[in-house]
Amino acid sequence: MSALTGFRISPQQARAWRAAQSGTTSGAASRLLIDVAPAPSAADIEARLHALAQREEILSTTLHAMPGMALPIQVIEEQPRVSFAAEDWRGDETARRDALINSTSGSDSVLSVRYARVGQERWLLCLEGAPNALDLASLDLIAAELLGAAAPERLQYVDYAEWKNGLLEDESAGQAARFWQQTQAENAPLELHALQTASGGKPCEAALHRLSGLPSRADLETLAARAGANLDEWLFAAWCVLMARLSGQQRIQLGWQDDGRGEGLEQALGLFEQRLPVHIEVDLQTALTPQIANLLAPLRQAIGWRDHYNSEQNCPLYFAWRELHLPKELGTPTAVTGLPSPLALGLECHASDDGKLELHLAYDRTRFDATAIACLEEQWACLLQGLGASEPALGAIPLFGPRQEHGLQTSSVHADVRDASVLTLIEERARINPDAPALVDANGMTRYGELMTQVDALAQRLRAEGIQTGDVLGILMQRGRQAVVAMLAALRAGAAYVPLDPAYPAERLSYMIDNSAVRLLLTTEGQQAGIDTTVATLPIETVHAAANANETPLPEVTGEQTAYLIYTSGSSGQPKGVPISHAALSRSTQVRMAFYPDPVQAYLLLSSLSFDSSVAGIYWTLCQGGLLVLPASGEELDLEVLAGLIERHRVSHSLSLPSLYETLLDYCNASTLAHLRTWIVAGEACTPRVLAKHRNKAAQAQLVNEYGPTEATVWATADVLSAATPDDSMISIGRPIPGMLLCLLNEHGQPAAIGEPGEIHLGGPTLTSGYLGQAEQSASAFVHYPHVAAGQRLYRTGDLARRHVDGRLDFLGRRDQQIKIRGHRVERGEIERVLQSHSEVREAVVIAQIHEGSTRLIAYFTDRHGYVPEAQALSSYLHDRLPSYMVPAAFVHLSALPHTPNGKLDLNALPDPDHLVAASAAYMAPRNDMEVALTEICQQVLKRERIGIQDNFFQIGGDSILSLQIVSRANQQGIRLSAKQIFESETIERMAQVATRGTAEDNAPAVCAVTPEDSKAPRTAADFPLADLDDEAFGDLLAELNSTD
CATH class of the missing domain: 1.10.1200.10 (ACP-like)
Known part of the structure; x- marks a missing residue:
């Protein structure tokens, strides 16, 4: 057996070979179809082909993998690897042409030539080159020669490959090597997540979509000339603008499909194309022309060093400008394909010397579907139209067209909403089944009939205390049955209520009481201690049903009346009150009942009553006649208690932070969660890991990711996470709920295109009327845009999102200083102002640090008088004035806060607090x-x-x-x-x-001893705070209870 004579392959061949080995290749060979008339004979074409094959070594080359070698070698075989076929396509031209264009290469030839007769005098010359041997420019040169052009002298490809490898090994080319090393260090491939139907990983299925409805080549050349650029450069710049808009990144990495043909290589045959990574900075606040020189500078640098490029950076989004120089008299190119790897999405521009220009979207069908490509086509057309109209800021050009109009519509899910308050709905349930259990906590259970008796009695007492329709009651209670009775009684008396968390600092509670003009505080005995207020209090234990029954008719509430107020963090330094009407509360609750198919049987309430997600659980449950399970304060963080409550009460529904649900899933076994039907996660980003654990432990239940601000009455979007949700994808916040208008607007007030980040604006009947007593903030947050949603009133949430082609939304974060901590909205400014009120703090800034998916607050501060207060002292100071979730986890003292050259605070220059903590604390190893x-x-x-x-x-x-x-x-x-x-x-x-x-069984904590199934379960005195009993009767009952075994 004779030894092989082989040569090193070129870097381009190496990339193509690796792609083929990994299965990531597009699978599409370079193809060129040319209409020929008048046409040479088939015999002439075949003779010229064989003559060409004898001269050009690349047409006889194969790649051979050698033992022990990472890359194959190229071997020039004795016989050329070309094929020729003369065919007759008359009567079947379209089908045969389309089949050829869309097929993947199945030929073993380096060059495959078909010469097909399609008419009396018309022929079609079809060339196909092997992906690791011939690029599109080579096919253009071959076509000219087959159709009769003179054969030029050419450099053989193996000589080019050796020259190229030698150039890359030249140690004197240090500047070029440093350029590409720096480029590689910045490697950050662009992704268009919202337009992709999948994240890749499957074998590529290449496709080409011809774009229509675009400006003519002459018009585009005029625009390019106005900007002082060549047409190919100008189109590349415009494509960069679109990619920057859709990715939400102003610094992007895009591939430039370079022909690789420098001086002396113009006529050579082989694989010269390569994709150069280019890092572009796009200023969306500026027009294109003023910045195009800066924008194109990195591209021109990359082209200048292209001969030294030898990286395999992944740039699946790219731009390609391909010029065909086939003389017009020889033929007319009618179809061009040459889809390089890696391929996700590219703009292919095919130009010819006769002035023709065709633009195509090349894409991977496993990542982008036809709907996404249609959206991209519309967005590209809108961008070109906007660039041609004037010189607008790039971010202000509308990309939103008719194909994306559905993005502004409300949910397609239908919900029948009655004109009835939540009180009416709960009363109906009490009449239907008065003995059904309604509330259960650690002290006992209340049934629906008893619940409404207690509510009416307390409402009567409130009216007797002088409470009028429209007054505000403060409910200063821990989570429990009494607090729920107080809420419903406030509504029944025609008043609104504001929940006041006893865990809040007294100073904050005093502000909320004064700001909301609370007329009366409903409390439990001793709860109001330490609060500086002159407002009268009513301990709920002192109210008895018998003393307050049927005194006066209770008022009917109207939809416009305020039902409750929730306080959220405020940028002004104080929390702001959000009033929610009866109509909004009822509608939000009824839509929830329609959206979720399984009625609530038992709902585990984990939220604080001062957090608006508690509203969802309380009213959803009671309006459907379910059991509301109320852990005592602190028990929402006790996994054993929660697991016991879930199992004992057969909990069917609940809502929590994703992180809490994940921890609960880790703790519970599947049997504990057997009765679960729906678990809602909200308040922070849900991870694929949570979904995977849910599928493993509670697959029978639906997991739903909700999003919504307090101002829109708890929720605005929801996504039922299914088994089809990819494990590696961002978890969506879903689509708008029925009746909710959701618009995404970019920073120029234009509707955001599909895939483009924008600020969520909400509209509809569940919006609050505004912030209590804060007209200026209300005017800023609640806006009207004449060109959006027919001028409807919209709430600017400050939250950023992007819309998928199917209407689902990805949450992207905040556009301002607001932070989400364990589901709570936190304004950095409020913490900073309170911290700066400390006598020893001069300046302060608070940031959110995200580590492994967990968010914590870090406070940086400078001292006022040279004395640096201890972190514990600052923490205590804030704990006295702010809720615990707003107190930073770490305090970092700096001699001065860092600023940019223009005087702005430079958050990026703040030191890593972990390094400072590590430096200041000596490490002590475990000892036992x-x-x-x-x-x-x-x-x-x-x-x-x-x-x-x-x-x-x-x-x-x-x-x-x-x-x-x-x-x-x-x-x-x-x-x-x-x-x-x-x-x-x-x-x-x-x-x-x-x-x-010990084991969990050894020290299992006690959970509520009352089960909803047992209608004759023993009661304790705590079961009857509003019972129709006098003191003597109650004492007799209590004695009986205490004597019962």
Whole structure:
């Protein structure tokens, strides 16, 4: 057997070979179809082909993989690898042509030639080149020669490959190497997630879509000349603008499909094309012409160093300008394909010397479907039209056309909404089944009949206390049955209520009471201690049903009346009140009942009553006659208690943060969750990991991701996460709920195109009337745009999202300083103002730090008088004035806050707090088995390589949800530790001192002893706070209860 004589392959061949081996190649060979008339004979074409094959070594070349070598070698075979066929397509031209264009290469030839007769005097010359041997420019040169053009002298491809490899090995080309090294260091491939139907990973299915409805070549050349650029450069710049708009990134990486043919290579045959990565900075606030020189500078640099390019950077989004120089008298190109790898999406521009220009979208059908390509076609046409009209700011050019109009429509889901208040709906349930359990907490259960008796009695007492229609009542109570009775009684008395969390600082509660003009505080005994207010209080324990029954008729509420107020964080330094009407509350609740197919049987309420998600659980449950399960304050962070409640009460529905649900899934077994039908996650980003765990533990239930601000009455969008949701995708927030108008507007007030980031604007009947007593903030947040949604009133949420082609939305974050912490909206400015009110703090800035999906607040501050207060002192100061979720986890002292050259605060220059904490705290290793076990658990949960036993859990990234993960993992190792103990201990050293060894069964906590199934369960005195009993009768009953075994 004779030895092979081989040569090194070129870098272009190496890239094509690796792509083919990995299965990521587009699978589409370069093809060129040419109409020929008058036509040479088939014999002449075949003779010229064989003559060409004898001269050009590339047409006899094969690639051979050699043992021990990473790359194959190219071998010039004795016989050319070309094929020729003369065919007759008359009567079947269109079908045969389309089949050829859309097929993948199945030929073993380097060059395949078909010469097809399509008419009496018309022939079609079809050329196809192997993906690792011939590019489109080579086919153009071959076609000219086959049709009779003179054969020029050419450089053989193996000589080019050797020259190219030598150039790349030349150590003197340092400047070129540094240029491409720097480019590679910035590697950040562009993605158009919202336009993609899948994220890739499947074998590529290349397709080409010809664009129509575009300006003529002459018009485009006029625009390019106005900008001082060549047409190919101008189109590349415009394509960059579209990619920047759709990606939401102003610095983008795009591929330039370069022909690779420098001086002396114009006539050579082979594979010279290569995709050069280009990093472009697009200023969307400026017109194109003023910035085009800066925009094109990186492209021109890349082309200047193209001979030294030898990287395999992944640029699946690209631009290609292909010029065909076939003399007009020889033939007319009618179809061109040459789809390079890697391929996701590209703009292919095919130009010919006769002035013809065709634009195509090349795309991978496994990533983009026909709807997405239609949207892109419309957006490209809109952009070109906008660039031709004037010199607008690039971000102000409308990209939104008729094909995307459905993006402004309300939900297609229908919901019948009655003109009835939530009180009416609950009363109907009480009449239908008065003995059904309604509320259950640690102290007992209340049935629907009893509930309405207690509500009416308390409402009568409120009217007797002088409460009038439209007054505001403060409800200062922990989560429990009494608080729910108080809420409903406030509504029944014609008043509105504002929930006041007893855990809030007294100063904040006093402000909320004064700001909302509370007329009366409903409390439990001793709850109001420490609050500076002159408002009268009414302990609910003092109200008895018998003393307040049937005194006066209670008022009928109207839809316009305020039902409740919820306070959210305010940028002015104080929280702002959001009033919600009865009509909005009822509609939001009824839409929820229509949207979710399974009626609530038992709902586990985990939200604080001062958080608006509690509104969803309370009224949804009671309006459907379900059981509202109310854990005591603090128990929402006790996994054992929650698991016991879920199993004991056969919980069917609940709502929580995704992180809390994930921790609960880790803790519970499938049997505990057997009765679950719907779990809603909201308040923070849901991860694919949560969905995967849900499928594993509670596949029978639907997992729904909701989004909505307080101003829109709890919710605005929802997405039922199905088994078809990709595990590696961003979890969508879904589509608008019935009756909700949702518009995405860019920063220029234009409707955002499909895939383009925009600010969520909400409209519809569930919007609040505005912020209580804050006309200026209301005017800023609630707006009218004459050109959007027919001028309807819209709420600017400040939240950014992008819309998929199917209407689903991805949440992208905030456009302002607002932060979401464990589901709570937090204005940085409010924390900063309170911190700056400290006597020793001069300046302060608060940021949100995201580590491994968990968000914590970091405060940076400068001192006022040279004295630096301790972090614990600052934390205590804020705890006295702000809710705990608004208190930063770490405080970092700086001599001065960093600023940019123009004087603005430079957030990017703030030091990493973790490095400062590590530098200031000496590491102490674990000393015993318990400390070792807890250290390993904390390192796993916080995803840190090393944690000392004296490091503060909350200062190094811990929070309430992560503490639950600590509890869950400790329990799995037989370590008894509660979330409360973690909060009190803060360090591993102190956690180890309170933790105990044992099993979950050894120390299972007591849960409510009352079951909804048992209608004759024993009662305690706490079951009858509003019962129709005098003191003597109540004493007799209590004695009987206490004597019962």
